[in-house]
């Protein structure tokens with residue numbers, strides 16, 4: 001049976017040699033290598049649940065009066081888009097499960113990518129010859145942030161609309177052409193015409209997912225072409241020899257097992273842990289808003305940054321050049337991503353290492369990189385925490401205004417401090433290892449003597 | 450039978466190894482070394498798979514039996530557990546039932562110098578590289594065509610003319626109405642409460658339409674010279690749209706604002722920009738970069754609130770040059 005299948009395929013496609021190579025491709029083993037896989041499998045779940053949701057979602061801003069089973073909203077005016085998401089959550093059987101699983105999958109997808117990126121950064125996996133893989137991965141993260149934001153916005157509940165308003169505020173704040181750009185995207189000033197929803201919709205369900213899918217394929221192809229990196233755990237692992245478990249039989253049940261584990265956890269979350277209960281928020285209108293709203297976690301750093309920037313527009317006399325939301329909403333993420341894109345080049349240029357690398361560093365092996373990485377991470381993490389400052393106020397009673405001032409000071413002081421501490425820790429660890437090695441050698445010599 | 454053969458093969462393989470891999474005629478070498486038999490784990494994996502099947506069936510049953518309490522929870526539980534049982538079975542398989550080989554392989558070569566040379570020679574020999582004028586024309590055609598194809602993007606929206614960004618429905622005499630279209634009377638507006646008003650007959654969603662309306666004790670009002678006469682009997686009206694990033698201002702001396710703040714304040718819940726309604730909408734805290742646009746009010750003889758003109762500045766989040774033009778009706 002299998003013999004027949006293999007022979008059929010080989011005679012039609014001539015791919016038996018490729019198949020043999022694929023089955024014996026080696027996967028170096030380390031727990032942190034699973035993070036990228038978790039992202040990949042979350043994406044699979046996202047696509048599957050997302051397709052299901054499109055079968056019920058109505059992409060229309062025409063207003064209707066709600067007469068569905070959810071009593072508190074009966075008689076309210078809302079868009080058809082919001083009504084259809086309400087219906088998915090109430091009347092469509094298993095609809096709420098799929099919607100919540102989709103939302104959780106998005107949160108975990110981006111979390112896995114971010115952790116994967118942190119791993120890649122601190123172990124130097126992006127170095128030559130893998131810069132292309134790294135840049136593609138960064139691009140996947142960038143468009144995934146946008147994709148998540150669009151998905152969240154399409155529900156057209158109150159929080160969606162507030163998120164869109166802020167997105168619009170950031171767009172118009174861009175110097176020179178911000179308002180023109182926003183007019184192009186929204187078809188005029190906020191809240192735009194219904195074309196805007198069609199645009200979000202086609203971007204969210206087709207353009208961006210297709211782009212992410214294509215980039216994923218490229219990313220994986222490049223990984224395979226250059227082969228995985230590995231840690232030097234024994235003498236066997238070198239810059240020229242990779243040590244690992246072959247795709248088949250060793251790696252196959254492991255990877256499939258991880259896929260089912262990811263799917264299982266996502267469905268459990270989707271069924272048991274409520275996320276974004278849109279029926280509680282109600283429909284959006286430009287003239288209403290609610291307090292204490294939290295965006296999805298991956299936008300928290302932007303909300304925090306928008307809050308931390310002191311209140312000023314950059315003006316010359318009476319002429320506004322840069323409006324305030326630009327700094328937190330556009331400049332911060334641009335800077336972080338530009339830094340990440342440039343980093344492999346920066347390190348080569350100023351670190352003086354242009355060699356070809358297949359072995360990974362441990363963070364301590366490259367104290368400068370680790371220090372710079374920790375600085376950046378702290379700089380992103382602080383506004384992330386500040387994004388929940390109102391929640392901190394409600395939960396712990398820390399007054400809001402002093403908190404914001406504390407975060408403003410910390411945002412300047414803490415990142416370099418974190419870098420210095422990281423540098424020192426790396427050096428200490430290295431020194432400790434050197435002492436250990438010397439002691440061992442001395443012991444061996446003593447034994448010989 | 451199969452097992453006996455496997456054992457035989459394994460034995461032969463061992464022998465073959467010892468004899469430096471000399472195989473008997475017709476005997477092939479194994480690629481994957483034989484796994485040790487592990488009946489306990491095999492049973493465990495089987496049971497896990499059966500549990501997965503059970504959960505999957507449970508999912509279907511729950512789906513069909515409508516009107517269960519906690520329907521979504523049961524669906525998620527059954528489907529999630531089904532997947533997790535499969536995962537557990539696969540991991541038992543990976544760890545206990547199949548061999549885990551740790552093999553070595555070469556990393557691919559850093560580069561292929563010969564092939565690179567061949568490619569370069571191909572390009573050189575083709576004759577493309579020398580015709581400079583042809584290349585220039587090729588660039589011109591490509592660039593112009595790309596521009597032409599991108600031009601229709603301009604249809605997406607009115608990108609050049611920003612007049613609509615300055616337009617509001619307010620003009621002298623326009624009545625202030627509530628959400629249901631009922632006109633506000635000055636006597637409806639009480640102290641310490643925030644009211645939302647709209648321009649009569651306008652699209653309520655338009656950013657220039659909605660207002661926050663508050664009444665302050667008259668001795669508290671400290672309107673700047675530019676806004677003198679904007680208040681009517683202590684009632685002041687501001688655009689409801691935050692000048693920071695466009696959220697609606699819906700908090701009035703809200704609980705999240707410092708409780709000991711002495712003056713009433715309008716607060717936007719998105720990033721807590723705080724505006725002083727007594728002084729023409731000045732920013733007192735938070736990220737907003739310019740004051741809240743203020744609308745001049747009058748009280749008609751019948752007590753109804755009316756606009757006495759348009760806002761003193763443009764409505765909505767700020768853009769390049771936003772302060773240069775006054776809003777238009």
Ligand code: FES
Nearest residue numbers: 691693694717720
């Ligand atoms: S939108 Fe009002 S504070 Fe940012």
